[in-house]
Amino acid sequence: MTPVTIATRWLGQVDYLPIYEAMQAFTALRTPDTPDELWICEHPPVFTQGLAGREDHLLAPGDIAVVATNRGGQVTFHGPGQVVAYPLIDLQRAGYFVKEYVYRIEEAVIRTLDHFGVTGHRVAGAPGIYVRLDDPASHARLPQAPGRREPGSPPPEPVFDGLGKIAALGIKVSRHCTYHGVALNVAMDLQPFQRINPCGYAGLQTVDLSTIGVTASWDEAARVLTQHLAVLLRP
Numbered sequence: 001m002t003p004v005t006i007a008t009r010w011l012g013q014v015d016y017l018p019i020y021e022a023m024q025a026f027t028a029l030r031t032p033d034t035p036d037e038l039w040i041c042e043h044p045p046v047f048t049q050g051l052a053g054r055e056d057h058l059l060a061p062g063d064i065a066v067v068a069t070n071r072g073g074q075v076t077f078h079g080p081g082q083v084v085a086y087p088l089i090d091l092q093r094a095g096y097f098v099k100e101y102v103y104r105i106e107e108a109v110i111r112t113l114d115h116f117g118v119t120g121h122r123v124a125g126a127p128g129i130y131v132r133l134d135d136p137a138s139h140a141r142l143p144q145a146p147g148r149r150e151p152g153s154p155p156p157e158p159v160f161d162g163l164g165k166i167a168a169l170g171i172k173v174s175r176h177c178t179y180h181g182v183a184l185n186v187a188m189d190l191q192p193f194q195r196i197n198p199c200g201y202a203g204l205q206t207v208d209l210s211t212i213g214v215t216a217s218w219d220e221a222a223r224v225l226t227q228h229l230a231v232l233l234r235p
Contacts, residue, residue, distance in 0.1 A: 006087070006230050010222075011041035016048065016067055016078060019086070023179040024070075026088055030177060036094075038229055039086040039181075040222055043078040045192060050074050050170055057197040064192055071170040071180040073127070074200030081188030081208065083222045085181045087233055092176035094235045101233075102127060102169065105182050108228035109167045112184065115224045116214045120166065122146050126158035128199065129167040136212040164207030168199060185209065186221045 011019070019041065026037070047058065047066045050073035057075045058066060064077075078084060091101060109129045110120040118136045120129040124146040132138050144159040167184045185208035193206040209216050 006036045006038050006089075006233060008038045008040060008226055008230065011039055013042045013044065013080065016043045016046045019043075020067065020069060023086060023088065027174050027177050027179050030088075030090070032090070032093065034090070036090060036233075037088045038226065038233075039088065040226055041084050041086075042080055042082055042218065043084060045077070045079040045189075047075055047077055047192070047196060048170075050076075052200070054200070057200050058195075059197065060195045062195060064195070069170075069172075069180070071172045073168075073170040075196045076168045076170065076183065076199060077192045077196065077206075078183060079188050079192060081186050081210075081218060083184045083186055083218060083225055085184075085225060085229055087178055087181050087229060089178045089233055090176060091173065091178060094233070096235075098171075098173055101178060102171065104232040105169060105171075105229070106167075108225060108232045109182060109184055111228045111232075112221065112225045113166070116209060116216055116221075118166075118209070118212065118214060121163070123158050123160065123163065125155035126160075126199070126201070127169045128165055129169075130160070130163040131166050131207060131212060133162055133164050133205070133207070133212070136214075158201065160201065160204055164205045164212070165198060166207050166209070166212075184221060184225055186216055186218050 045064045113120040169182045171180045187210035198204045
């Protein structure tokens with residue numbers, strides 16, 4: 001069997017809406033033989049609203065456009081200085097399910113942060129990656145880290161005490177194929193996050209590598225994240 005590879009496309013800074021439409025078109029037209037791709041880019045300032053998005057989470061968008069999308073989740077912000085990765089993966093061919101796919105994306109972010117001396121954490125019931133604000137390098141397990149639950153029990157209510165969100169995740173799966181993806185904050189203007197309830201959580205603090213003391217270029221962070229995604233998303 002020929003090894004499955006993921007072709008990386010470096011798109012630079014591009015408007016959000018054309019990329020969203022391109023992902024939809026790529027997914028609609030792909031066949032079982034279409035190679036998987038990984039699109040890497042950054043966007044000019046834009047708020048994107050997920051399918052579950054509520055208007056009351058848009059506090060004061062002002063002059064920043066709001067784009068309704070078909071990904072999961074609530075509202076988030078994209079802007080310069082943020083690495084955005086869109087994996088276009090045929091999960092049926094890859095041989096793993098959506099829950100595993102999300103785990104692998106989050107693991108790629110965690111390994112990327114580790115490259116820069118930062119420990120990324122998962123929070124039960126809240127997709128994405130978080131860091132300790134008082135000690136971003138701490139490996140100590142969070143009390144709100146995911147754990148075993150009784151079968152059929154609902155996920156716990158997320159607790160964000162002492163944490164900042166550094167990477168947001170929102171995906172769509174159509175005919176077993178993924179689009180949308182993950183955004184890692186590197187060095188950006190974080191003020192627009194104060195105009196929304198990030199990911200639907202009032203008061204959730206959003207951080208980037210710069211605000212926790214890490215000096216990294218967009219290019220370096222994008223390269224490291226891309227390398228980890230390309231490895232972890234393989235079958």
